[in-house]
Amino acid sequence: MKKSKLLMIVGSLLLLGLFVFPLWNITLEAPQYPIPLGMDIHINKFEDTHEFDIKNINLMNHYVGMQYIPETIPEFKIFPWAVGIMVFLGVVIGLKGNYKLFLAWFIVMSMLGIAGMYDFYLWEYDYGHNLNPKAIMKFTNPDGSIMGFQPPLFGSKDILNFKAHSYPRAGAYFMFIGMLLTVVAFFVGKKESKV
Amino acid sequence: MKTIFKSLLAITVVSLVLSSCGNGSSSKKGALSSSVAEKVYVAPGEHDEFYAFVSGGFSGQLAVYGLPSGRLFKVIPVFSVDAEKAYGFNEETKPMLNTSHGFIPWDDSHHPDISQTNGELDGRYVFINGNNTPRIAKIDLTTFETTEIIEIPNSAGNHSSSFVTENTEYVVAGTRFSIPFPQRDMPIDEYKGNFKGALTFISVDPKDGAMDIKFQIMMPGFNYDLSHPGRGKSHGWFFFTTYNTEEANSLLEVNASQNDKDFIAAINWKKIEEYVNNGGGKKVPSRYAHNVYSDETHSATSTIKKEVLIVNPSDVPGAVYFLPTPKSPHGCDVDPTGEYIVGNGKLSADLTIHSFSKMIKAIEDKKFTGEAYGIPILDFDAVHAGTVKQSGLGPLHTEFDGKGNAYTTFFISSEVVKWKIGTWEVIDRKPTYYSVGHLMIPGGNSRKPYGKYVLAMNKITKDRYLPTGPEVTQSAQLYDITGDKMELLLDFPTIGEPHYAAGIPADIVAKNSKKIYKLEESKHEFVTKSEADSKVVRDGNEVHIYMTMIRSHFAPDNIEGIQVGDKVYFHVTNLEQDYDVPHGISMIGAQTSELLIMPGQTETFVWYPKQVGVWPFYCTDFCSALHQEMQGYVRVSPKGSKVPIKFTLDGDAVDAE
Ligand SMILES: [Cu+2]
Numbered sequence: 001m002k003k004s005k006l007l008m009i010v011g012s013l014l015l016l017g018l019f020v021f022p023l024w025n026i027t028l029e030a031p032q033y034p035i036p037l038g039m040d041i042h043i044n045k046f047e048d049t050h051e052f053d054i055k056n057i058n059l060m061n062h063y064v065g066m067q068y069i070p071e072t073i074p075e076f077k078i079f080p081w082a083v084g085i086m087v088f089l090g091v092v093i094g095l096k097g098n099y100k101l102f103l104a105w106f107i108v109m110s111m112l113g114i115a116g117m118y119d120f121y122l123w124e125y126d127y128g129h130n131l132n133p134k135a136i137m138k139f140t141n142p143d144g145s146i147m148g149f150q151p152p153l154f155g156s157k158d159i160l161n162f163k164a165h166s167y168p169r170a171g172a173y174f175m176f177i178g179m180l181l182t183v184v185a186f187f188v189g190k191k192e193s194k195v
Numbered sequence: 196m197k198t199i200f201k202s203l204l205a206i207t208v209v210s211l212v213l214s215s216c217g218n219g220s221s222s223k224k225g226a227l228s229s230s231v232a233e234k235v236y237v238a239p240g241e242h243d244e245f246y247a248f249v250s251g252g253f254s255g256q257l258a259v260y261g262l263p264s265g266r267l268f269k270v271i272p273v274f275s276v277d278a279e280k281a282y283g284f285n286e287e288t289k290p291m292l293n294t295s296h297g298f299i300p301w302d303d304s305h306h307p308d309i310s311q312t313n314g315e316l317d318g319r320y321v322f323i324n325g326n327n328t329p330r331i332a333k334i335d336l337t338t339f340e341t342t343e344i345i346e347i348p349n350s351a352g353n354h355s356s357s358f359v360t361e362n363t364e365y366v367v368a369g370t371r372f373s374i375p376f377p378q379r380d381m382p383i384d385e386y387k388g389n390f391k392g393a394l395t396f397i398s399v400d401p402k403d404g405a406m407d408i409k410f411q412i413m414m415p416g417f418n419y420d421l422s423h424p425g426r427g428k429s430h431g432w433f434f435f436t437t438y439n440t441e442e443a444n445s446l447l448e449v450n451a452s453q454n455d456k457d458f459i460a461a462i463n464w465k466k467i468e469e470y471v472n473n474g475g476g477k478k479v480p481s482r483y484a485h486n487v488y489s490d491e492t493h494s495a496t497s498t499i500k501k502e503v504l505i506v507n508p509s510d511v512p513g514a515v516y517f518l519p520t521p522k523s524p525h526g527c528d529v530d531p532t533g534e535y536i537v538g539n540g541k542l543s544a545d546l547t548i549h550s551f552s553k554m555i556k557a558i559e560d561k562k563f564t565g566e567a568y569g570i571p572i573l574d575f576d577a578v579h580a581g582t583v584k585q586s587g588l589g590p591l592h593t594e595f596d597g598k599g600n601a602y603t604t605f606f607i608s609s610e611v612v613k614w615k616i617g618t619w620e621v622i623d624r625k626p627t628y629y630s631v632g633h634l635m636i637p638g639g640n641s642r643k644p645y646g647k648y649v650l651a652m653n654k655i656t657k658d659r660y661l662p663t664g665p666e667v668t669q670s671a672q673l674y675d676i677t678g679d680k681m682e683l684l685l686d687f688p689t690i691g692e693p694h695y696a697a698g699i700p701a702d703i704v705a706k707n708s709k710k711i712y713k714l715e716e717s718k719h720e721f722v723t724k725s726e727a728d729s730k731v732v733r734d735g736n737e738v739h740i741y742m743t744m745i746r747s748h749f750a751p752d753n754i755e756g757i758q759v760g761d762k763v764y765f766h767v768t769n770l771e772q773d774y775d776v777p778h779g780i781s782m783i784g785a786q787t788s789e790l791l792i793m794p795g796q797t798e799t800f801v802w803y804p805k806q807v808g809v810w811p812f813y814c815t816d817f818c819s820a821l822h823q824e825m826q827g828y829v830r831v832s833p834k835g836s837k838v839p840i841k842f843t844l845d846g847d848a849v850d851a852e
Pocket residue numbers: 746747777778779814815816817818819822825
């Protein structure tokens with residue numbers, strides 16, 4: 001088999017890691033939590049980093065009127081299909097071996113990824129800003145506006161007594177490496193076609 | 196008589212001289228160098244190396260300290276009610292203090308011992324005896340709570356207890372006082388021959404630790420003072436010191452100190468176990484309580500048992516022998532190899548050490564000098580291994596460091612003396628402040644002592660701490676024993692009388708410590724697993740409030756329809772599932788304590804409303820920023836009032852079903 005085909009197939013198969021490993025993680029550190037509270041985000045569920053972490057995040061957050069982290073969200077129905085279909089397409093394209101389609105696949109996948117991140121941002125924004133008007137504690141920004149408690153999309157951020165960390169996890173790395181391989185496959189395929 | 200008074204006077208004089216010497220030398224001069232301070236310093240956020248479980252004596256409890264820092268972590272309620280933790284006050288733990296004499300909310304807790312596997316500490320349980328109304332308790336070291344108490348029938352002054360055998364096959368409960376057997380109305384001066392001393396062997400289930408009295412050996416009417424299991428080569432034997440082999444019944448101070456030698460009773464429990472397993476012994480009617488606490492139901496049950504298996508030692512030839520030991524021996528300690536049995540004659544200046552292998556030989560060679568109630572008395576010289584001569588005054592207890600050294604406390608001369616096993620020579624002595632009783636080396640009661648520290652437990656402190664009126668603290672003192680000479684590192688005050696202690700490396704225990712109780716696993720009869728399930732139910736004049744607590748509110752919070760004369764049960768569940776987030780609750784006028792409820796746990800208290808009005812309850816454990824807001828009211832109407840039961844949940848009024 002041609003090297004480019006192999007790379008394309010392996011690359012798209014790596015996306016299957018998303019079905020095993022979490023995609024993202026949000027961790028909350030605070031003095032009274034020597035073992036920080038954490039939540040792993042998979043493509044089909046939220047999961048406690050340590051047992052009862054999500055329950056305890058909810059309990060802490062009710063003071064400022066944040067909503068409870070839902071048991072499930074509609075995206076959890078869509079993401080597995082989207083990933084599954086992309087893997088299937090990737091393998092089919094890889095078998096056919098048209099290197100131009102490799103790039104097309106990568107672009108589609110990147111757009112899907114960007115859409116996913118944007119969706120994540122919207123969810124975080126709503127979670128951090130759509131506060132219960134009867135919240136026990138109200139905090140305002142220096143300009144007088146109501147303070148939001150949105151966790152960072154990527155990176156670390158101080159929120160009151162907590163330090164929130166938001167970073168990709170193994171599932172995401174599988175996806176990134178897989179996507180990278182498909183780009184490599186494109187260039188290798190291009191080279192192979194000129195020989 | 197005169198000679199006795201003279202010798203007592205002599206002892207007093209000598210002890211005064213010795214203790215004043217001790218005072219002058221090192222206690223007052225700030226002998227502690229900075230390097231000593233470093234040895235006990237545990238930096239903020241760091242953990243101690245050992246747990247020390249120090250009994251509270253007359254407090255009836257068991258305190259948990261860290262070593263080397265001496266910091267107090269917890270007082271575990273065992274035999275006494277404890278308002279701080281609602282132990283003996285809430286409905287769940289009241290059965291733990293039930294006995295055949297009814298609810299006894301106090302005892303005298305003396306000797307903790309940690310469970311063992313293959314002669315080494317396994318850190319699963321601590322056992323401890325209640326002296327006064329004889330009981331043995333088991334404390335579970337995953338929760339640090341008392342989970343089982345078994346009453347000991349046919350016993351009084353349960354003192355030679357609660358030591359465990361090498362694989363925790365048995366916990367023993369030896370009676371200090373002999374009493375009529377069967378217990379009956381009889382003249383006290385007919386003590387001799389009619390009173391008996393029961394040595395009780397409680398089996399411990401290797402799987403779940405469940406205790407059960409396997410058999411009682413009905414021994415002659417002596418006083419059984421202390422005991423120790425054999426180990427290694429002597430595993431299968433148990434040794435008990437006796438006094439009052441005279442079987443006197445009044446002014447024992449004099450009348451029980453006449454015999455030059457009393458005995459150490461050597462019991463081959465494996466032989467008796469075999470006899471019992473083959474149908475030996477006699478089932479005798481009896482009454483004793485067996486109380487078990489379940490972590491699943493968060494509740495205790497008390498069962499009165501009606502029968503106990505009695506073994507007459509003369510029915511099992513070769514199972515029991517007496518080792519003559521001078522003079523009213525108190526401590527009875529076996530070295531880690533199991534070869535040497537140390538009997539500390541508290542009225543003697545010497546320590547008498549017997550050899551286990553010589554004892555076996557003497558039994559084979561039938562070197563007996565007589566018998567007592569059918570039990571052979573072995574020849575002293577045939578079993579005697581050696582004597583530590585003129586070692587101090589009033590020897591009490593001995594522990595071992597696992598490196599061939601032994602450490603003995605001397606009550607009258609207030610000191611710890613280090614001596615060498617085999618050569619019987621004194622190596623070092625250090626004063627204690629003052630009147631030391633027991634001492635403890637972590638694991639000193641096992642085949643594997645952790646011979647880094649010895650903890651001396653003192654009865655008197657006089658000028659060692661700030662005065663607190665006529666009652667001043669008792670204390671413990673920590674010595675470094677890693678070198679040839681002992682080094683005093685630390686004094687720290689203790690709860691009650693620090694009678695005896697058991698120590699264990701922290702890493703064996705800490706990793707198993709429970710953080711929360713899982714709410715979904717609760718099998719408590721009155722658990723409320725969510726706020727939506729909370730409710731108030733009237734049943735005749737009983738009202739059951741199914742209440743939940745979470746930071747920072749109760750559900751329900753305002754309850755109406757309660758009447759004077761009702762019996763109101765608060766069944767309160769802590770819904771939290773986070774480590775170290777207990778909540779408390781107390782109700783005005785409740786004739787009980789607050790409840791202190793761990794995450795996932797349910798506890799119950801009863802409140803008898805006596806006055807019409809609106810009465811508050813509140814959270815008693817500062818739990819959160821809004822702890823002060825964690826409160827509610829109960830409206831109490833006159834008896835027969837038409838006010839219906841209702842309550843508020845999440846701010847909304849709810850009518851009772
Ligand atoms: Cu509270």
